[in-house]
Amino acid sequence: MVTIKDVARHAGVSVTTVSRVLNNSQHPISPATKQRVLAAIEELGFCPNAAARSLQLNETRTIGLILPDIANPYYPGIVRGVEDVAHESGYTVILCNTDRSRERTQEYLRVLREKRVDGVIFTGGGAVEDASQSHFFDQERIATVVIGRHRGKLPAVQVNNTLAAREAVEHLLSLGHRRIATITGPATSTTASDRLDGYRCALAGRGMKVDPLLIVEGNFEFESGYQAIDRLPLRGPGAITAIFAHNDLMAIGAMKALQERGLQVPGDIAVMGFDNIPLASFITPQLSTVAVPVYDLGVTAMKVLAELLAGREVPPVTTLATKLQVRDSTIIK
Amino acid sequence: MVTIKDVARHAGVSVTTVSRVLNNSQHPISPATKQRVLAAIEELGFCPNAAARSLQLNETRTIGLILPDIANPYYPGIVRGVEDVAHESGYTVILCNTDRSRERTQEYLRVLREKRVDGVIFTGGGAVEDASQSHFFDQERIATVVIGRHRGKLPAVQVNNTLAAREAVEHLLSLGHRRIATITGPATSTTASDRLDGYRCALAGRGMKVDPLLIVEGNFEFESGYQAIDRLPLRGPGAITAIFAHNDLMAIGAMKALQERGLQVPGDIAVMGFDNIPLASFITPQLSTVAVPVYDLGVTAMKVLAELLAGREVPPVTTLATKLQVRDSTIIK
DNA sequence: CTGAAAGCGCTTACAG
DNA sequence: CTGAAAGCGCTTACAG
Numbered sequence: 001m002v003t004i005k006d007v008a009r010h011a012g013v014s015v016t017t018v019s020r021v022l023n024n025s026q027h028p029i030s031p032a033t034k035q036r037v038l039a040a041i042e043e044l045g046f047c048p049n050a051a052a053r054s055l056q057l058n059e060t061r062t063i064g065l066i067l068p069d070i071a072n073p074y075y076p077g078i079v080r081g082v083e084d085v086a087h088e089s090g091y092t093v094i095l096c097n098t099d100r101s102r103e104r105t106q107e108y109l110r111v112l113r114e115k116r117v118d119g120v121i122f123t124g125g126g127a128v129e130d131a132s133q134s135h136f137f138d139q140e141r142i143a144t145v146v147i148g149r150h151r152g153k154l155p156a157v158q159v160n161n162t163l164a165a166r167e168a169v170e171h172l173l174s175l176g177h178r179r180i181a182t183i184t185g186p187a188t189s190t191t192a193s194d195r196l197d198g199y200r201c202a203l204a205g206r207g208m209k210v211d212p213l214l215i216v217e218g219n220f221e222f223e224s225g226y227q228a229i230d231r232l233p234l235r236g237p238g239a240i241t242a243i244f245a246h247n248d249l250m251a252i253g254a255m256k257a258l259q260e261r262g263l264q265v266p267g268d269i270a271v272m273g274f275d276n277i278p279l280a281s282f283i284t285p286q287l288s289t290v291a292v293p294v295y296d297l298g299v300t301a302m303k304v305l306a307e308l309l310a311g312r313e314v315p316p317v318t319t320l321a322t323k324l325q326v327r328d329s330t331i332i333k
Numbered sequence: 334m335v336t337i338k339d340v341a342r343h344a345g346v347s348v349t350t351v352s353r354v355l356n357n358s359q360h361p362i363s364p365a366t367k368q369r370v371l372a373a374i375e376e377l378g379f380c381p382n383a384a385a386r387s388l389q390l391n392e393t394r395t396i397g398l399i400l401p402d403i404a405n406p407y408y409p410g411i412v413r414g415v416e417d418v419a420h421e422s423g424y425t426v427i428l429c430n431t432d433r434s435r436e437r438t439q440e441y442l443r444v445l446r447e448k449r450v451d452g453v454i455f456t457g458g459g460a461v462e463d464a465s466q467s468h469f470f471d472q473e474r475i476a477t478v479v480i481g482r483h484r485g486k487l488p489a490v491q492v493n494n495t496l497a498a499r500e501a502v503e504h505l506l507s508l509g510h511r512r513i514a515t516i517t518g519p520a521t522s523t524t525a526s527d528r529l530d531g532y533r534c535a536l537a538g539r540g541m542k543v544d545p546l547l548i549v550e551g552n553f554e555f556e557s558g559y560q561a562i563d564r565l566p567l568r569g570p571g572a573i574t575a576i577f578a579h580n581d582l583m584a585i586g587a588m589k590a591l592q593e594r595g596l597q598v599p600g601d602i603a604v605m606g607f608d609n610i611p612l613a614s615f616i617t618p619q620l621s622t623v624a625v626p627v628y629d630l631g632v633t634a635m636k637v638l639a640e641l642l643a644g645r646e647v648p649p650v651t652t653l654a655t656k657l658q659v660r661d662s663t664i665i666k
Numbered sequence: 667c668t669g670a671a672a673g674c675g676c677t678t679a680c681a682g
Numbered sequence: 683c684t685g686a687a688a689g690c691g692c693t694t695a696c697a698g
Contacts, residue, residue: 001391001675003674003675003676004675004676005675005676013684013685014684014685014686015675015676015677015685015686016677016678016684016685016686016687017683017684017685019676019677019678020677020678020684022676022677023677025677025678027678027683027684028683028684029683029684030683030684033683033684047443047446047447048447048675048676049388049447049449049674049675049676050447050448050449050676051384051385051387051388051393051448051449051674051675051676052384052388052674052675052676052677052690053675053676053677054384054676054690055382055384055385055388055674055675055676055677055689055690055691055692056675056676056677056678056689056690057676057677057690058334058690060384062427062448065428069413070403070409070412070413070416071409071410071412071413071628073406073409073611075409076403076404076406076408076409077404079403079404079428080402080403080404080430083403083428083429083430084430087430087437087440092427092444092448093427093428094395094425094426094427094428095398095412095416095426095427095428096416097413097416097417097420104420107420110380111425113380114380114381114382114383115383115384115395115425116382116383116384252615278406278612279611279612279615282585282612282615282616283615283616283617284616284617295404334691336690336691336692337691337692338691338692346668346669347668347669347670348669348670348691348692348693349668349669349670349671349693349694350667350668350669352692352693352694353668353693353694355692355693356693358693358694360667360668360694361667361668362667362668363667363668366667366668381691381692382690382691382692383692384690384691384692385674385690385691385692385693386691386692386693387674387692388673388674388675388676388690388691388692388693389673389674389691389692389693389694390674390692390693391674
């Protein structure tokens with residue numbers, strides 16, 4: 001492995017000088033010297049060692065991205081957004097899948113601390129609380145941004161889940177639905193509780209009472225949406241005519257279960273999702289949903305983190321707009 | 334930031350001793366001393382600096398994963414597989430999206446060299462050739478594994494695309510189809526050329542000639558499958574009755590274009606894909622395809638890389654099995 | 667069983 | 683404009 005020393009020797013200068021041309025330092029250097037150094041670097045194929053540099057400068061130009069599962073179609077868009085901005089800004093991204101496991105989250109937190117990442121972006125909930133618990137932020141003062149609302153004091157980049165859920169349910173109400181079920185995310189999720197609030201607000205806005213039998217808890221996974229249908233009144237008096245699922249995956253699971261029971265969507269039961277994952281527009285019927293700007297969430301989170309790393313002030317909360325995406329699963333053609 | 338020196342002072346021992354307990358070294362240490370050191374580490378919240386360690390040991394326990402685009406549904410499964418094994422083996426993964434851009438690939442290669450990653454996994458083609466060109470492997474001897482067939486001498490983890498494509502087309506032939514079009518990947522892709530070979534072999538196996546009019550080049554993206562339909566004979570003499578697309582995304586694009594033209598799938602035209610992305614089983618009709626074990630490709634690639642990093646011999650090529658996944662887009666119910 | 671010291675490959679304050 | 687030297691935080695061969 002060729003080092004800065006080799007380059008210095010080869011060019012007949014000191015390592016100080018090599019370091020200066022390497023870093024385009026302000027320090028004046030004669031053009032001739034600079035040329036010699038550049039030539040030596042080229043000839044030797046020198047590539048500076050980032051670890052040595054980090055040790056000096058106390059920065060790694062690396063960030064950690066902690067999420068539940070990249071294979072969940074909600075996340076790739078976020079990851080891509082983060083990565084694009086990171087790359088532009090000269091940062092590298094370490095990907096950490098936690099499956100929302102506390103243990104795995106803690107392990108990653110430790111590794112990220114050891115690697116001295118400059119910052120961390122959290123998404124998918126849960127992890128944040130664990131992290132605060134482990135004194136991750138207090139002790140190390142690692143700059144951190146969270147995608148989604150959370151209970152801590154870290155900068156957040158989010159959408160207004162309550163408002164968006166309310167709009168989604170109002171869409172169903174405006175279509176004449178009155179028995180509207182909701183399949184929620186896990187009770188511990190702020191996202192789920194916000195979306196549930198939106199559901200309640202929408203009903204309250206019409207002076208309607210919430211029927212607890214129409215609220216079924218899921219876990220944001222396809223399977224839980226599928227199974228939720230077992231627990232909902234589908235026929236007879238009190239039967240539902242619409243479902244608002246807290247995310248697309250559960251909505252799609254529910255639609256599948258409904259179709260297997262011979263129920264038409266949206267003819268018998270309208271279904272509304274949340275997220276607008278790519279899948280939503282490919283299935284039949286195409287899923288009406290709330291479009292969450294995932295790529296932009298990633299982009300914005302990384303921009304906020306970069307600001308933080310540059311020592312600048314950042315807003316405690318950045319809220320991006322969602323958009324009601326009405327497709328075929330709520331509208332009878 | 335607390336360092337090993339602080340711990341040593343706090344515990345009243347030398348940094349040598351602290352380092353020894355930190356690394357569970359073979360070197361004998363008295364239980365009492367060990368306890369004192371452990372206590373000091375705990376009290377001070379000490380977290381060793383990986384950069385300093387890397388500088389000494391000349392290993393970073395970090396690998397780079399280079400792929401075209403994590404937002405393409407083919408890749409998350411691979412990434413997850415790589416990450417799971419990496420995590421178990423104590424490695425961290427840097428994610429690099431190249432969009433198959435040579436420039437972006439080169440940039441990443443440089444960054445990964447600077448960061449002194451222990452190894453690299455390539456997937457998505459193209460990049461490998463660029464990398465060889467930049468002397469990435471020769472100069473730095475960075476252990477590298479490629480997912481997919483390639484022209485270099487690097488260890489590969491792949492499926493047998495030719496065989497699998499042949500089976501897919503034979504499935505169509507066995508259904509009675511004789512005018513079978515194929516929508517290929519880019520001509521430069523080894524994957525695409527292998528799948529095209531399989532198509533040819535299948536036809537040749539029946540003594541049939543290949544009609545060049547039925548071969549349309551795409552680029553593995555949804556849009557190119559959609560547009561390919563414009564260039565195919567859909568009605569009248571010489572019309573096709575089936576399509577074999579080189580991946581699911583293009584197959585789904587083609588299906589959409591066919592449906593917009595009022596053609597039934599599979600009634601008028603059967604469609605076969607390749608990959609078995611999650612989307613394939615959600616669309617209507619469900620897509621018949623070749624199941625590629627993406628997660629296992631990732632797992633296996635990382636296992637091979639870990640072997641390489643452990644200094645052990647690895648097979649030049651590891652081939653995983655595909656499976657014909659017959660669903661609704663080729664079978665009339 | 668314990669530790670002093672050299673060294674990994676860089677950056678930079680200081681001196682000239 | 684140039685460079686000698688200290689130091690970033692670790693590991694480990696060597697000595698005791």
